[in-house]
Amino acid sequence: MTFNRYICFRAILESIGAIACMLMALIGNNLLGVIVAAIAALLWIGGEVWGMTVFRRQNPRRDELSDMHQSAAMQFALVSLVGILVIVGFIYTTLNLIDRSIVHIIPPMLLPALAMCALAISDIRYLWLEHDAGTEGDDED
Structure with missing residues (x-):
């Protein structure tokens, strides 16, 4: 497996985690969102450890x-x-300034969703830059 393919798998996993967290933020079931995000995070951590040992x-x-x-x-x-x-x-x-009768609170699962989305964006942007550079080597997919 090449480094770029590993980054692609990592971006897919991070995107799944971000989507799961975002769905839980919209649905409102934060416990299920935490469980799904924890599973995605554990897979991500395992992949990072594996990637560091293999690719180094x-x-x-x-x-x-x-x-x-x-x-x-x-x-x-x-x-x-x-x-x-x-x-x-x-x-x-x-929203809180316009309608003072209802307190609008940011859903707790929105922040992990945005964090996982930022990780996925970083990996996707890296793959885009690598593809545009057209570097020749064994890491090119």
């Missing part, structure tokens, strides 16, 4: 272009997450 030994990634792509992807995900959090905060603040 077999296919070390030390080229500058890949490092630049990882850095750009993380910065993109961070800026996206901060932007979304600002928008969500602004919406809920505005």
Whole structure:
């Protein structure tokens, strides 16, 4: 398995976790959302440990272009997450100012959903940058 294929599987798992958390935020069943998110997180952690042990030994990634792509992807995900959090905060603040009779509370599962979504965005952006670069090597999918 190549590093890029591993990143693709990781992005899929993170997307499933984000969708599960978002559905639980919309449905309102936070216990089920926590269980699904915990399972996704444990699979993600297991994959990270496996990836670190396998890819450090077999296919070390030390080229500058890949490092630049990882850095750009993380910065993109961070800026996206901060932007979304600002928008969500602004919406809920505005709702509370408009209708003072009902307190609008941000669903607890929304924050883990946004965090997992940011991780997936980072991985997808990295794969996009790697694909656009057209680097030749054994990690190209």
